[in-house]
Amino acid sequence: MPTLAVVGVQWGDEGKGKVTDYLAAQADFVVRYQGGANAGHTVVHRGQQFQLHLVPSGILYPGTICLIGNGVVIDPEQLIHELEDLEQRKIDTRSLFISDRAHVIMPYHKEQDRLEEERRGAGRIGTTGRGIGPCYADKVARYGIRMVDLLDRQSLETVLRRVLPFKNALLQSVFHHPGFDAEQLAEQYLRYGEQLRERIVDTVTLVNEAAENGKRVLFEGAQGTLLDIDFGTYPFVTSSSPTAGGVSTGTGLGPTRLQRVVGVSKAYATRVGEGPFPSEEKGTAAEQWLRERGHEYGTTTGRPRRCGWFDAVVARYAVRVNGVTGLAITKLDVLDGLEKVKVCVGYRYQGQVRRSFPTDLRLLAECEPVWQEFPGWEATRTATRYDELPSQAQQYLKAIAELAGAPVALVSVGNEREATIVVEPDLLF
Ligand code: GDP
Ligand code: IMO
Ligand code: MG
Numbered sequence: 251m252p253t254l255a256v257v258g259v260q261w262g263d264e265g266k267g268k269v270t271d272y273l274a275a276q277a278d279f280v281v282r283y284q285g286g287a288n289a290g291h292t293v294v295h296r297g298q299q300f301q302l303h304l305v306p307s308g309i310l311y312p313g314t315i316c317l318i319g320n321g322v323v324i325d326p327e328q329l330i331h332e333l334e335d336l337e338q339r340k341i342d343t344r345s346l347f348i349s350d351r352a353h354v355i356m357p358y359h360k361e362q363d364r365l366e367e368e369r370r371g372a373g374r375i376g377t378t379g380r381g382i383g384p385c386y387a388d389k390v391a392r393y394g395i396r397m398v399d400l401l402d403r404q405s406l407e408t409v410l411r412r413v414l415p416f417k418n419a420l421l422q423s424v425f426h427h428p429g430f431d432a433e434q435l436a437e438q439y440l441r442y443g444e445q446l447r448e449r450i451v452d453t454v455t456l457v458n459e460a461a462e463n464g465k466r467v468l469f470e471g472a473q474g475t476l477l478d479i480d481f482g483t484y485p486f487v488t489s490s491s492p493t494a495g496g497v498s499t500g501t502g503l504g505p506t507r508l509q510r511v512v513g514v515s516k517a518y519a520t521r522v523g524e525g526p527f528p529s530e531e532k533g534t535a536a537e538q539w540l541r542e543r544g545h546e547y548g549t550t551t552g553r554p555r556r557c558g559w560f561d562a563v564v565a566r567y568a569v570r571v572n573g574v575t576g577l578a579i580t581k582l583d584v585l586d587g588l589e590k591v592k593v594c595v596g597y598r599y600q601g602q603v604r605r606s607f608p609t610d611l612r613l614l615a616e617c618e619p620v621w622q623e624f625p626g627w628e629a630t631r632t633a634t635r636y637d638e639l640p641s642q643a644q645q646y647l648k649a650i651a652e653l654a655g656a657p658v659a660l661v662s663v664g665n666e667r668e669a670t671i672v673v674e675p676d677l678l679f
Contacts, residue, residue: 252509253467254679255497256578258474259513259568261521262492263548263555265580265662266514267291270307270470272660272670273512276679278465279315280308281457283500284490285472286323286355286385288378290549294665298339301549304329305336305346306470312342315460317453320351321490321500323385324397325360326442348446349453349501350398354439358417358430359384365425375486376523378550386489388413397450400443406436454502461507466679469497469508475568476521483611486525494572510677512659513574515565517582517646520555522548526614529594530558536592544584559621561594562653567607569656576659576677579647582639583663588626591646595653596620624649630663636673647673 256273258264271293274280287303294300295310302309304324306316318324333343359381366384367374377383388394393413399405410432418429443450460467473492476482481493490496498505518540521527531537540546540557547554568574585591596603597617608614627640636644639661651658659677663669672678 252464253461253469253503253507254510254512255469255471255494255508256512256514257471257494257572257574258492259515259565259572259574259577260474260519261476261527262472262474263290263520263522264474264514264516265578266471267293267302267307268580268662268665268667269512269514269578269660270468271295271310272667273468273679274308274311274314276466277308277314277468279317279457279460279467280306281317281319281453281467281469281501282306282322282472283319283469284321284492284496285488286380286382287325287328288380288382288488288550289472291470291472292549292665295667300336300339303332303550305332305343308468308470309336309341309343309346314345315456316346317456317501318346318348318352319453319457319501320349321496322349323353323355323382323389323490324348325355325380326400326439326446330442330445346449347451347453347456348397348449350396350450351454352397353385353389353394354397354400355381355385356395356435356439358421359388361421361427365421365427369425374524376525380550383489395439397446400439401447401450403436403440406440406443407432410436457501457503461503467503468679469501471496475571476564478571481567481571483525483614486523510575511572512576512578512678513569513572513656514578514580515560516544517579517585518544518560519558519564520544520546522551522553522555526611527556527558528563528597528614528617529561529619530556532556539588540584544581559592559594560650561619562650563594563597563605563607565650565654566605569654574656576674577651577654577656578660578662579650579658580662582643582647582661583629583631583669586627586629586631591624591626592621593624593650593653594619595622631669633663633671636661636671639671
C-alpha cells in the first residue's frame with residue numbers, strides 16, 4: 251500500500267507525530283499537507299524528545315524524503331530555526347524540501363492574528379498566535395506571498411507593493427498599529443529565500459512521481475477533524491483542512507490515489523483553545539488524572555489542555571468525513587489504574603438522544619453527554635502485543651472501534667517509538 255494519510259480525528263494533539271514517526275520507518279516520503287507552525291508534533295526516540303512544528307515527523311530517518319506541501323503556510327524564520335535546531339542535534343535535514351507554491355507567513359500575519367484575538371475579547375478563538383488565520387485568509391483573497399516569490403527580488407517587490415498598502419491601511423486604521431515597511435520586509439524575506447533556495451522545489455511533481463513509481467508516501471496531518479475549517483466547531487477552528495480531503499489540495503496528489511487513512515485518536519479527549527467540547531471534564535478528579543498522567547500541556551503554547559472522555563459521536567463523524575480505514579488509538583496507558591473509564595456515546599438534546607454531530611453550536615451547548623462506563627485495568631504500559639493487553643483494555647478498544655465504525659489498526663501505550671502495538675498490519679503500510 252504505497253499511499254497513506256495520518257489524520258487527527260479529535261481536536262489536535264492526538265499523537266500524530268508519534269504515529270507518523272512509527273510508520274515512517276516504512277516510508278520513502280513523509281509529507282505535510284496543511285497547517286503551519288501552529289502544529290506541535292512530539293517525537294520521542296532513544297530518550298530524546300523532538301518538538302516539530304513545520305518539519306514532517308519523518309525527519310529522524312536518514313534518507314526519508316520529507317516534503318512540506320503547497321497547502322502548508324510557512325513561517326520561514328521559524329522553519330530556519332527548526333532546521334538549525336535539528337542539525338545541532340545531529341539530525342540530517344538535507345532531504346527536506348518545500349513546495350514553491352506554499353504560502354508565506356509574514357510578520358503582519360502574526361500581528362494581525364494577535365490583534366484580532368485581542369479585539370475578539372471574550373469571543374476569542376484561542377489561536378496559537380502564529381499568523382495562521384490571516385495567512386490563509388490572504389491566500390484565498392489572492393493577496394498571498396508564495397515561497398517562489400522569495401527567490402526573486404522583482405517578484406517579491408511587486409507583490410509587496412500590491413499587498414502592503416492594504417495591510418498597512420487595515421493595521422493602522424483598525425488596530426492603530428504603525429504598519430510595516432516594504433523595503434525592510436523585502437530585504438528580510440529575500441534573505442530567507444536565499445537560505446532556503448536549495449529546498450524550494452516543485453513538490454507536486456515529486457509527490458506524483460513517487461506515487462507513480464510505487465514509493466511509499468505518508469501524509470502527515472496537523473490539527474484535527476474538529477478543528478477543520480469546514481467540518482470543525484466553526485468558528486472555533488483552524489483555517490485549513492486537516493481532514494483527508496486536504497491531502498489532495500495540499501499536495502497535488504489526485505484524490506483517487508490516496509489508499510489508506512489512519513485516524514489518530516487519544517483513548518480519551520483533549521482540546522486547547524476555546525470552543526465546544528461535549529465530553530469535557532471540567533474541574534473534576536478525572537480532568538486532573540488525565541491532565542497530569544497524560545502531561546496535557548500544549549506543545550506549541552504550553553497552555554494546559556482541556557481534558558475529557560472519548561467521544562464516540564465525534565469519532566463516528568470523523569471516521570466518515572475522513573474515510574478512515576483504520577484507527578490509531580494513543581495514550582491508552584494514561585487510563586491505566588482507573589477504576590472506571592467513561593465514553594460519551596450520544597448527546598441528549600430536548601429529551602432525545604442524538605448520535606450525529608450537530609452543526610449549530612447553540613444546540614451543541616445544550617446537549618448533555620450520554621455516558622457508557624467500562625471497567626478499568628491495571629497496566630498496558632508493558633504490553634508489546636495486542637494479546638498482552640489486559641482483557642478490559644481489549645474490551646474498551648473493541649467498544650470504541652464499534653462505536654466509531656472503524657477497526658483499530660494500531661495502539662500506542664507510551665510516547666516512545668517502541669511503545670506501539672500493531673493490531674492490523676494490513677491497515678497500515
Ligand atoms: P500531535 O500534535 O498529534 O503530534 O500530538 P502532540 O505531540 O502535540 O501531543 C501528544 C503527546 O502525547 C506528546 O507529548 C507525545 O509524546 C505523547 N504521546 C503520544 N503517544 C503516547 C502514548 O501512547 N502514551 C503516552 N503516555 N504519551 C504519548
Ligand atoms: P497539532 O498539529 C491542538 C487550535 C488552537 C485554536 C484553534 C485555532 O499539534 O495537533 P490557529 O492558531 O490554528 O488559528 O488556532 O486551533 N490549534 C491546535 N490545537 N493542536 C494543534 O496542532 C493545533 N493547531 C491549532 O488552539 O483553538
Ligand atoms: Mg500537537
